[in-house]
Amino acid sequence: MISVEEALERILAQIQPLEVTTVPLAQSQGLVLAEDIVAQEDMPPFANSAMDGYALLSKDSKAREGLPPRLRVTGGVAAGYVAEHAVEEGTAMRIMTGAPVPPGADSVIQVELTRSQGPESEWVEILQEVAPGNNIRPAGEDMRRGQQVLARGTEIGPWEIGVLATLGRANVPVIRRPRVSILGTGDEVIEVDEALRPGKIRNSNSYLLEAAVRKAGAEPRRLGVARDTVESLREKFSVAVQSDLIITSGGVSVGDFDLVKDIMREQGEINFWRINLRPGKPVAFGHIGGVPLLGLPGNPVSAAVTFELLGRPVIRKMLGHSRLLRPQIDVIVEDGVSEVVSRRHYVRARVELRDGRFVARTTGNQGSNITTSLLNANAFIVVPEGGVAIHPGDTAKAIMLDWPEV
Numbered sequence: 001m002i003s004v005e006e007a008l009e010r011i012l013a014q015i016q017p018l019e020v021t022t023v024p025l026a027q028s029q030g031l032v033l034a035e036d037i038v039a040q041e042d043m044p045p046f047a048n049s050a051m052d053g054y055a056l057l058s059k060d061s062k063a064r065e066g067l068p069p070r071l072r073v074t075g076g077v078a079a080g081y082v083a084e085h086a087v088e089e090g091t092a093m094r095i096m097t098g099a100p101v102p103p104g105a106d107s108v109i110q111v112e113l114t115r116s117q118g119p120e121s122e123w124v125e126i127l128q129e130v131a132p133g134n135n136i137r138p139a140g141e142d143m144r145r146g147q148q149v150l151a152r153g154t155e156i157g158p159w160e161i162g163v164l165a166t167l168g169r170a171n172v173p174v175i176r177r178p179r180v181s182i183l184g185t186g187d188e189v190i191e192v193d194e195a196l197r198p199g200k201i202r203n204s205n206s207y208l209l210e211a212a213v214r215k216a217g218a219e220p221r222r223l224g225v226a227r228d229t230v231e232s233l234r235e236k237f238s239v240a241v242q243s244d245l246i247i248t249s250g251g252v253s254v255g256d257f258d259l260v261k262d263i264m265r266e267q268g269e270i271n272f273w274r275i276n277l278r279p280g281k282p283v284a285f286g287h288i289g290g291v292p293l294l295g296l297p298g299n300p301v302s303a304a305v306t307f308e309l310l311g312r313p314v315i316r317k318m319l320g321h322s323r324l325l326r327p328q329i330d331v332i333v334e335d336g337v338s339e340v341v342s343r344r345h346y347v348r349a350r351v352e353l354r355d356g357r358f359v360a361r362t363t364g365n366q367g368s369n370i371t372t373s374l375l376n377a378n379a380f381i382v383v384p385e386g387g388v389a390i391h392p393g394d395t396a397k398a399i400m401l402d403w404p405e406v
């Protein structure tokens with residue numbers, strides 16, 4: 001049985017970032033930039049005013065014999081327009097924030113530091129001396145033409161989108177989203193809108209995984225549930241291979257009906273099929289028809305945990321991310337982990353910051369069928385292999401599921 005680290009290493013060695021595509025700017029959020037972005041223009045494109053006020057020659061702002069200078073107002077310039085004439089000595093122009101500085105003017109004084117007869121006033125008194133460049137945002141102050149502004153490999157978030165919009169990038173080169181097929185298995189598994197019958201349970205895994213796949217940034221495709229027959233699995237896999245990744249749940253253990261491995265052997269190859277962890281020992285990885293297949297356990301909690309540990313990093317690598325793994329921090333385990341198991345144990349827990357320290361509480365019964373142990377969890381406490389006991393108040397590592405990857 002291999003360790004979680006070895007499993008992850010073996011999986012990621014088989015995964016490459018997908019191809020470059022172009023998407024409309026508004027759809028680029030969460031994707032990874034596939035090219036360096038170089039400014040094609042100066043930003044701002046023209047020198048403009050940082051304040052509502054008056055554009056003037058700074059030397060005209062000097063007080064004369066202790067009196068504020070009075071300048072003739074020759075017009076105004078609003079944001080979005082250009083001045084029709086220059087500012088000359090002894091004159092000023094009203095100017096709004098973002099409006100281009102008129103020729104001749106070398107500074108702007110904010111309206112609060114002036115006195116006039118209102119918006120139509122033909123004169124303005126300057127109550128404070130200003131230096132050249134005062135309240136002027138020079139062209140290219142933010143970005144210079146030719147400057148690399150964003151690097152390839154950057155994850156695009158709201159702030160990057162803002163910069164791309166500033167630069168006029170209506171379409172953005174990105175790594176495309178992986179399409180992920182999700183397949184349930186098992187004769188006992190029925191659809192969520194069906195009434196329960198004796199022996200049957202509802203297909204929770206496919207829905208859970210669909211949501212987790214989408215949250216990881218991929219495009220999920222739910223293919224329903226294969227019966228526990230080779231024929232049914234073959235039929236489902238013939239559709240599933242038209243994707244970038246196949247994720248199954250169930251059918252990878254050692255029971256008579258655990259046929260996913262058989263199909264992998266028949267149509268591809270198995271890289272490994274067991275990992276030394278709990279919950280989720282029966283995880284298979286390999287290929288089918290050239291498409292990577294991650295066979296997760298059937299128990300819902302095992303499927304959820306192994307997806308977080310293995311599936312999410314795979315999707316992130318396909319998306320071109322360089323940060324693949326959630327951060328691990330030290331936490332104080334308030335209630336301890338009483339169950340001692342020999343495998344590496346990932347215990348669902350709620351971590352909170354209390355008085356400057358991260359404190360964890362486990363979410364109760366940790367059975368791999370107890371789906372409610374996932375509710376409220378934002379972390380996995382990592383209990384090392386070898387039967388380690390965590391007593392109340394002990395410190396342990398926790399993987400933070402709601403912190404961004406590092």
Ligand code: AMP
Nearest residue numbers: 184202203204205206250251253298299
């Ligand atoms: P298996 O690995 O196929 O033996 O499944 C292990 C356990 O997970 C069994 O109790 C199954 O009934 C359950 N299980 C399998 N698939 C699903 C599913 N899609 N949704 C909920 N439970 C499942």
Ligand code: MG
Nearest residue numbers: 185186250251
């Ligand atoms: Mg099964």
